[in-house]
Amino acid sequence: xxxxxxxxxxxxKTKLIASLTSPFARKVRIVASEKRIEYELVVDIPWNEDxxxxxHNPLGKVPVWVPEDGKALFDSxxxxxxxxxxxxxxxxxxxxxRARIAVKRWEALADGLCDAAALVFLERKRPxxxxxxxxxxxxxxxVTGALEExxxxxxxRDWCHGEAYSLADICVGCALGYLDLRFKDEIDxxxxxxxxxxxxxxxxxxxxxxxxxxxAA
Ligand SMILES: N[C@@H](CCC(=O)N[C@@H](CS)C(=O)NCC(=O)O)C(=O)O
Numbered sequence: 001x002x003x004x005x006x007x008x009x010x011x012x013k014t015k016l017i018a019s020l021t022s023p024f025a026r027k028v029r030i031v032a033s034e035k036r037i038e039y040e041l042v043v044d045i046p047w048n049e050d051x052x053x054x055x056h057n058p059l060g061k062v063p064v065w066v067p068e069d070g071k072a073l074f075d076s077x078x079x080x081x082x083x084x085x086x087x088x089x090x091x092x093x094x095x096x097x098r099a100r101i102a103v104k105r106w107e108a109l110a111d112g113l114c115d116a117a118a119l120v121f122l123e124r125k126r127p128x129x130x131x132x133x134x135x136x137x138x139x140x141x142x143v144t145g146a147l148e149e150x151x152x153x154x155x156x157r158d159w160c161h162g163e164a165y166s167l168a169d170i171c172v173g174c175a176l177g178y179l180d181l182r183f184k185d186e187i188d189x190x191x192x193x194x195x196x197x198x199x200x201x202x203x204x205x206x207x208x209x210x211x212x213x214x215x216a217a
Pocket of ligand 1: 046059061076111
C-alpha cells in the first residue's frame with residue numbers, strides 16, 4: 001500500500017510520516033497534540049515494498065517529521081525535542097539540565113523496551129524453524145527488566161518525573177500501549193506492576209493518548 005494521507009490536517013505543509021502501530025510514532029503524535037502543533041499525518045508502513053520512507057530517512061524507519069521549510073527530522077527523540085522547543089504550549093522537557101537528563105533517561109528506558117519488543121515481534125514472524133529462541137529470550141529479558149525498572153522508579157507517585165506530566169510519562173505510556181498491541185496474552189504488565197496500570201489509566205484520560213491507541217493489527 002502506498003503512503004496514505006489522513007487526518008483533518010490534510011494538505012498541511014508540515015508532514016509526519018508514520019505507521020499507526022509504531023510506539024515511536026505514537027510518542028511524536030502525542031507530543032504534537034499536547035503542544036497543539038499542526039501537521040499532516042502521512043501513513044506509510046516501512047516494511048511495504050512501495051514505502052516512501054527511505055526518501056526522507058536513509059535508515060528507512062518511522063517516524064519522520066518533514067517540516068515545511070527544512071530537513072526531514074528523525075528519530076523520535078530528535079523530533080520530540082524539536083517539537084517541545086518550537087511551541088511554548090505545555091513544556092514536556094524540563095529546562096534544567098539534570099531534570100532534562102532524568103526525563104531523557106525515562107525515554108531511553110521506554111524506547112529500549114519498544115526496540116526489544118519489536119525485535120521479538122519480528123523474529124516471531126519468521127518461519128518457526130528459522131527463529132532463534134535464545135535471541136527471543138535475550139530480548140524478552142530486556143522487556144521484563146525495563147518494566148521492573150519503570151515500576152520501581154515510579155513507585156507510588158502519579159508521574160514518572162517530579163510532580164507533573166512530562167515526556168517521561170508519554171514514552172512509558174507508548175511502551176505499555178505497544179505491549180498491549182503485540183503481547184496482550186503473554187505479558188500481563190497490569191497484574192505484575194499495578195502502579196504502571198494506574199499510570200496508564202491516568203494517561204488514557206488525555207485526548208492525545210485516547211486518539212492514538214494503535215489499531216489492532
Ligand atoms: N529509534 C527510532 C526507532 C524507530 C523504529 O524502530 N521504527 C520502526 C517502526 S516501530 C521502523 O520503522 N522499522 C522499520 C525498519 O527497521 O526497517 C525512533 O525512536 O524513531
